[in-house]
Amino acid sequence: MPDGPPVPVTGSAVAPVAAAEPPLRQLAARHDLDLGTAVNLTALADDDVYREWVATQFDSVTAENEMKWAELEPTRGQHDWDRADELIAFARANRQTVRGHTLVWHNQNPAWLADLPADELGAVLKDHVQTTVRRFRGEIRQWDVVNEAVEEDGSLRDTVWLRALGPGYIADAFRWAHEADPDALLFYNDYDVEDVNAKSDGVYDLVQELTRQDVPIHGVGVQAHCSVERAPRTLRENLGRFADLGLHTALTEVDVRMAMPADPVKLEAQANVYRSLLRACLLTPGCLSFTVWGYMDKYSWVPGWFEGEGAADILDENFAAKPAHRALRDDLSFGGPSRRD
Numbered sequence: 652m653p654d655g656p657p658v659p660v661t662g663s664a665v666a667p668v669a670a671a672e673p674p675l676r677q678l679a680a681r682h683d684l685d686l687g688t689a690v691n692l693t694a695l696a697d698d699d700v701y702r703e704w705v706a707t708q709f710d711s712v713t714a715e716n717e718m719k720w721a722e723l724e725p726t727r728g729q730h731d732w733d734r735a736d737e738l739i740a741f742a743r744a745n746r747q748t749v750r751g752h753t754l755v756w757h758n759q760n761p762a763w764l765a766d767l768p769a770d771e772l773g774a775v776l777k778d779h780v781q782t783t784v785r786r787f788r789g790e791i792r793q794w795d796v797v798n799e800a801v802e803e804d805g806s807l808r809d810t811v812w813l814r815a816l817g818p819g820y821i822a823d824a825f826r827w828a829h830e831a832d833p834d835a836l837l838f839y840n841d842y843d844v845e846d847v848n849a850k851s852d853g854v855y856d857l858v859q860e861l862t863r864q865d866v867p868i869h870g871v872g873v874q875a876h877c878s879v880e881r882a883p884r885t886l887r888e889n890l891g892r893f894a895d896l897g898l899h900t901a902l903t904e905v906d907v908r909m910a911m912p913a914d915p916v917k918l919e920a921q922a923n924v925y926r927s928l929l930r931a932c933l934l935t936p937g938c939l940s941f942t943v944w945g946y947m948d949k950y951s952w953v954p955g956w957f958e959g960e961g962a963a964d965i966l967d968e969n970f971a972a973k974p975a976h977r978a979l980r981d982d983l984s985f986g987g988p989s990r991r992d
């Protein structure tokens with residue numbers, strides 16, 4: 652909890668957080684749940700209040716960008732680990748775990764990759780996965796090994812990796828990562844897979860086949876970038892079917908955007924979506940973590956990507972708590988025995 656009085660409140664629906672309230676991470680511990688946030692490393696360095704919230708409210712952190720390949724190896728063969736190391740050191744100092752995001756993706760890859768001939772890509776990808784996972788061995792609890800490899804219709808996404816390496820690149824990536832850090836939990840991660848739908852059916856078929864082949868995959872990450880108009884309805888059922896395969900699950904990038912401007916009705920609707928996402932995770936054995944993709948609107952990625960939308964996080968631009976913060980706090984306040992198998 653930040654010291655001193657919370658800063659201005661921007662509307663009647665948002666409220667300061669009482670200094671006496673227990674930190675969210677303390678409430679989440681009652682459920683054996685890691686409560687996480689994506690971290691903007693620039694804000695972490697420059698904004699004291701932001702840093703204090705990350706340090707005190709959350710028990711897991713994810714670099715919003717700094718563990719992506721373009722950031723780690725901007726020039727071929729020359730790694731820049733500094734920013735990622737900063738986050739690892741911060742997490743260690745605050746007794747937090749780290750989610751690693753992400754090893755194999757079609758976005759935020761280094762520009763030099765585009766110049767390589769297709770027959771070099773397999774070796775280069777293996778080197779990237781293993782160099783990165785080894786570099787952080789023992790420091791990362793969950794790795795997003797493969798990110799967003801499935802299309803909306805459930806087929807494999809047409810990416811540089813699928814074209815050059817065929818569908819086997821996914822199993823290979825998990826095997827390479829497991830060799831490099833046998834203790835890390837390895838996740839497949841995607842968006843628009845909150846509900847039981849064509850895309851999550853495709854992910855289900857993919858991970859079922861991987862488990863059948865004894866590929867070292869340990870979990871499915873459901874990103875949960877949601878909006879107040881489009882709340883998931885079958886998340887509990889969907890998480891349950893992955894649990895039935897013997898896999899962990901995690902909500903990895905939660906936010907709930909709305910058409911701007913925000914108003915009290917939209918903020919209450921948003922709180923309901925956050926609450927239902929959290930409940931689905933709490934009700935699913937093996938749902939290990941609930942990570943928000945940023946916790947305060949000032950640094951959210953949403954307005955830059957969705958024109959006219961925003962206010963997606965649990966705190967407003969001034970660190971005042973929205974109804975969504977209260978909803979998470981209230982649900983986490985109900986104690987209970989460990990849910991983990």
Ligand code: G3I
Binds near residue numbers: 716758759842874952
């Ligand atoms: O690194 C450059 C920097 O040098 C430059 O000064 C700056 C100017 O705009 O741009 C910087 O890169 C930006 C980068 O974020 C770091 O701030 C990119 O333009 C911008 O596109 C990038 O956006 C990120 C996006 O992933 C890229 O795909 C968002 O911050 C990040 O929140 C978002 O996260 C993704 C997850 O990784 C996967 N799931 C979806 C989620 C939301 O899109």
